[in-house]
Amino acid sequence: MAQDPFYLRYYVGHSGKHGHEFLEFEYSQGRLRYANNSNYRKESLIRKEMYISNLMVKELKRIVEASDIVK
DSSP states (O other): OOOOOOOOEOOOOEEEETEEEEEEEETTTTTEEEEEEEEEEGGOOOEEEEEEEEEHHHHHHHHHHHTTTTT
8 A cells, every 4th residue: 555646635724713723634655644723612733643444545535536626
């Protein structure tokens, strides 16, 4: 899986009355990273990192292809 060139990053964010808030997912070489920054009710940055199976990578690729976001 380390030689698979598939890379995905999804980021959505905004600046509002609670400051800069965002949600981010990033996949590269078997590793999935997640970050969520919300200042609502004094919450702090949440970060998670995990390694996912080949089956999960296949499903991730299927979702991206089905969504037509790369057109």
